[in-house]
Amino acid sequence: xxxxxxxxxxxxxxxxxxxxxxxxxxxxxxxxxxxxxxxxxxxxxxxxxxxxxxxxxxxxxxxxxxxxxxxxxxxxxxxxxxxxxxxxxxxxxxxxxxxxxxxxxxxxxxxxxxxxxxxxxxxxxxxxxxxxxxxxxxxxxxxxxxxxxxxxxxxxxxxxxxxxxxxxxxxxxxxxxxxxxxxxxxxxxxxxxxxxxxxxxxxxxxxxxxxxxxxxxxxxxxxxxxxxxxxxxxxxxxxxxxxxxxxxxxxxxxxxxxxxxxxxxxxxxxxxxxxxxxxxxxxxxxxxxxxxxxxxxxxxxxxxxxxxxxxxxxxxxxxxxxxxxxxxxxxxxxxxxxxxxxxxxxxxxxxxxxxxxxxxxxxxxxxxxxxxxxxxxxxxxxxxxxxxxxxxxxxxxxxxxxxxxxxxxxxxxxxxxxx
Amino acid sequence: xxxxxxxxxxxxxxxxxxxxxxxxxxxxxxxxxxxxxxxxxxxxxxxxxxxxxxxxxxxxxxxxxxxxxxxxxxxxxxxxxxxxxxxxxxxxxxxxxxxxxxxxxxxxxxxxxxxxxxxxxxxxxxxxxxxxxxxxxxxxxxxxxxxxxxxxxxxxxxxxxxxxxxxxxxxxxxxxxxxxxxxxxxxxxxxxxxxxxxxxxxxxxxxxxxxxxxxxxxxxxxxxxxxxxxxxxxxxxxxxxxxxxxxxxxxxxxxxxxxxxxxxxxxxxxxxxxxxxxxxxxxxxxxxxxxxxxxxxxxxxxxxxxxxxxxxxxxxxxxxxxxxxxxxxxxxxxxxxxxxxxxxxxxxxxxxxxxxxxxxxxxxxxxxxxxxxxxxxxxxxxxxxxxxxxxxxxxxxxxxxxxxxxxxxxxxxxxxxxx
Numbered sequence: 001x002x003x004x005x006x007x008x009x010x011x012x013x014x015x016x017x018x019x020x021x022x023x024x025x026x027x028x029x030x031x032x033x034x035x036x037x038x039x040x041x042x043x044x045x046x047x048x049x050x051x052x053x054x055x056x057x058x059x060x061x062x063x064x065x066x067x068x069x070x071x072x073x074x075x076x077x078x079x080x081x082x083x084x085x086x087x088x089x090x091x092x093x094x095x096x097x098x099x100x101x102x103x104x105x106x107x108x109x110x111x112x113x114x115x116x117x118x119x120x121x122x123x124x125x126x127x128x129x130x131x132x133x134x135x136x137x138x139x140x141x142x143x144x145x146x147x148x149x150x151x152x153x154x155x156x157x158x159x160x161x162x163x164x165x166x167x168x169x170x171x172x173x174x175x176x177x178x179x180x181x182x183x184x185x186x187x188x189x190x191x192x193x194x195x196x197x198x199x200x201x202x203x204x205x206x207x208x209x210x211x212x213x214x215x216x217x218x219x220x221x222x223x224x225x226x227x228x229x230x231x232x233x234x235x236x237x238x239x240x241x242x243x244x245x246x247x248x249x250x251x252x253x254x255x256x257x258x259x260x261x262x263x264x265x266x267x268x269x270x271x272x273x274x275x276x277x278x279x280x281x282x283x284x285x286x287x288x289x290x291x292x293x294x295x296x297x298x299x300x301x302x303x304x305x306x307x308x309x310x311x312x313x314x315x316x317x318x319x320x321x322x323x324x325x326x327x328x329x330x331x332x333x334x335x336x337x338x339x340x341x342x343x344x345x346x347x348x349x350x351x352x353x354x355x356x357x358x359x360x361x362x363x364x365x366x367x368x369x370x371x372x373x374x375x376x377x378x379x380x381x382x383x384x385x386x387x388x389x390x391x392x393x394x395x396x397x398x399x400x401x402x403x404x405x406x407x408x409x410x411x412x413x414x415x416x417x418x419x
Numbered sequence: 420x421x422x423x424x425x426x427x428x429x430x431x432x433x434x435x436x437x438x439x440x441x442x443x444x445x446x447x448x449x450x451x452x453x454x455x456x457x458x459x460x461x462x463x464x465x466x467x468x469x470x471x472x473x474x475x476x477x478x479x480x481x482x483x484x485x486x487x488x489x490x491x492x493x494x495x496x497x498x499x500x501x502x503x504x505x506x507x508x509x510x511x512x513x514x515x516x517x518x519x520x521x522x523x524x525x526x527x528x529x530x531x532x533x534x535x536x537x538x539x540x541x542x543x544x545x546x547x548x549x550x551x552x553x554x555x556x557x558x559x560x561x562x563x564x565x566x567x568x569x570x571x572x573x574x575x576x577x578x579x580x581x582x583x584x585x586x587x588x589x590x591x592x593x594x595x596x597x598x599x600x601x602x603x604x605x606x607x608x609x610x611x612x613x614x615x616x617x618x619x620x621x622x623x624x625x626x627x628x629x630x631x632x633x634x635x636x637x638x639x640x641x642x643x644x645x646x647x648x649x650x651x652x653x654x655x656x657x658x659x660x661x662x663x664x665x666x667x668x669x670x671x672x673x674x675x676x677x678x679x680x681x682x683x684x685x686x687x688x689x690x691x692x693x694x695x696x697x698x699x700x701x702x703x704x705x706x707x708x709x710x711x712x713x714x715x716x717x718x719x720x721x722x723x724x725x726x727x728x729x730x731x732x733x734x735x736x737x738x739x740x741x742x743x744x745x746x747x748x749x750x751x752x753x754x755x756x757x758x759x760x761x762x763x764x765x766x767x768x769x770x771x772x773x774x775x776x777x778x779x780x781x782x783x784x785x786x787x788x789x790x791x792x793x794x795x796x797x798x799x800x801x802x803x804x805x806x807x808x809x810x811x812x813x814x815x816x817x818x819x820x821x822x823x824x825x826x827x828x829x830x831x832x833x834x835x836x837x838x
């Protein structure tokens with residue numbers, strides 16, 4: 001087996017632990033120097049491959065690569081750039097192969113969600129058509145947790161831990177204030193299509209410390225009358241109410257509330273998100289004093305409260321990607337297979353990209369309480385192991401000691417290329 | 420010295436570590452059972468004293484009291500309820516003394532900020548006038564860090580650590596995305612009058628990992644032209660920009676932007692806060708793609724990322740309050756005195772409430788960079804020790820194991836009283 005270089009790139013929204021996957025790829029490749037030369041990373045994702053803007057990861061010390069495991073964000077830069085179909089964007093796919101050929105890339109590791117699984121599959125297909133030997137492996141990553149064939153997605157567990165912890169903390173706060181002040185707290189969370197992150201807010205409470213939660217899932221059309229009744233019921237019973245709302249909440253007609261709903265109501269674009277809107281409606285209709293939070297990037301960047309399970313799985317999929325490539329696999333994704341709920345056990349298996357690309361795994365209705373405002377025990381059994389374990393980063397002067405790599409450029413060999 | 424009971428209450432907005440002060444009071448009182456009988460807590464702060472709704476903390480086990488050190492929020496409930504002047508509210512002050520007399524309260528420990536320092540002083544004065552022997556000690560607490568005579572305020576260090584860590588994490592995220600997506604991230608933070616929390620956002624970066632930050636302090640009138648130029652400058656140089664904005668940002672006329680400014684612009688009440696407004700203005704004027712976050716209660720409830728320094732000081736002021744009371748002090752507050760910056764050293768001293776009540780410590784101009792958009796080295800020297808050290812709570816099933824006390828009521832002895 002001839003020694004060839006590997007290409008690695010990060011795609012789409014980054015996470016608290018995507019760099020652990022990068023570390024998994026790079027450290028595993030370094031242990032197979034007989035088969036893999038250098039790992040070259042795309043600067044700003046696939047754009048780096050198209051423009052031949054490659055980073056030489058061999059210039060990074062072992063300790064800096066190890067530090068990626070505790071550094072959130074995309075260490076090489078990511079991008080929101082989707083290659084279209086092979087028919088529409090054939091020139092781009094061919095350019096990719098041209099760059100790979102120039103740098104003797106034999107392994108393509110693409111770290112992303114649904115879109116990048118599709119891109120990875122297409123890269124594999126074009127290489128095959130052009131007779132260029134390439135093994136394309138997709139490394140799963142998405143806070144949305146919506147990839148199929150894998151039990152869960154690296155990046156999700158840490159966001160889930162963040163939102164559960166944050167809501168738990170805020171709920172304790174609101175409970176203290178409810179007598180004379182804030183009675184309702186609204187937290188808006190990510191997840192535009194699937195309600196996985198919203199469901200994770202439901203892990204804020206437990207049997208010893210129940211919390212009056214009302215969750216608004218993107219899967220359940222918003223019914224204001226029913227919702228307000230639920231909130232009033234919680235306040236009447238507990239004195240306060242905590243609401244987790246998905247940024248992707250939709251009205252009965254299927255329109256995104258954050259866009260259409262609030263625009264209709266006032267005839268102008270909504271500056272705030274759906275979180276402040278929901279809080280305002282509660283105040284108008286029920287008169288409760290409210291507070292609201294929109295964590296936005298804080299939730300997906302929060303490496304300081306990352307899930308240890310998530311961290312381990314993120315590293316494992318990176319490591320397995322290299323091992324699968326060396327074992328001759330192509331057009332696959334290392335998937336996480338759950339083998340036991342209690343105790344929680346999992347292993348990695350190769351799953352074919354053909355069955356993954358362009359598919360979305362939605363939150364099952366059986367995970368949502370009958371009234372549509374909470375999670376079921378079934379959801380808890382699924383979600384709970386994913387947020388377990390702590391893996392705090394080292395701190396220096398009170399803040400996490402995250403690192404920036406040198407990210408030294410590989411000399412260009414081809415003509416410039418515009419994307 | 421006759422053995423008498425103590426009263427303890429939490430006032431105003433709660434923090435991640437105010438319960439550590441409660442633990443300091445209760446544990447120290449328990450070590451002096453010859454002098455202090457029970458510690459009775461006010462349910463929902465001073466309202467509990469007025470309505471004779473008292474909690475018997477002697478019913479809580481030692482381990483539950485110890486667990487307060489890692490539980491955010493106000494364990495006995497807090498309230499936003501300010502007693503007016505002695506002239507206006509004399510009947511209320513007299514009612515307090517009546518309740519204290521009924522339960523043989525000899526020690527009044529009031530845990531709060533500016534308003535409660537004032538209340539504590541007045542309670543001391545009315546007790547004196549009525550010839551009721553009482554030692555009133557104010558236990559400092561405020562995330563706003565604006566009490567005078569103390570170097571810093573318990574509760575602030577943990578919020579400061581939260582906002583510095585959160586902005587650092589978000590900045591790493593934005594840096595990854597800036598090439599093709601988000602270039603500007605705005606985080607709104609608490610602190611309506613003084614910019615201490617805004618200044619703490621400036622601790623997000625350090626020499627090894629500089630971050631292009633622009634801070635908007637409540638002390639500096641918002642100048643949109645200058646601000647937009649600063650943001651553009653950062654994006655031109657670094658590719659992205661992170662903005663920390665105080666909820667208390669004011670325009671040149673001194674009006675709160677979150678209220679007046681945004682209402683003027685659109686002629687309607689602003690649902691979102693100043694954070695989304697600032698983000699929107701950047702988008703309109705400079706065209707950058709943006710994200711924004713409003714952490715709200717998450718920042719002050721975030722016990723999971725509390726500062727160890729803050730935790731230790733919060734406990735220390737509770738402990739010192741009891742010790743000062745036993746030493747015969749009255750109408751004082753345990754203040755934190757910094758004796759050295761490097762290494763950071765501090766001790767507790769009794770400070771007279773007369774010099775504290777109704778005073779606010781603003782962020783000095785020398786802590787704000789000349790251009791008004793950053794912090795100085797002097798600010799770093801002051802702020803940095805306050806966020807140092809980690810003190811994570813125990814976790815169970817992936818979330819912090821915060822506790823709820825029994826909060827058993829003390830039988831009432833007096834007639835009911837309406838507040």
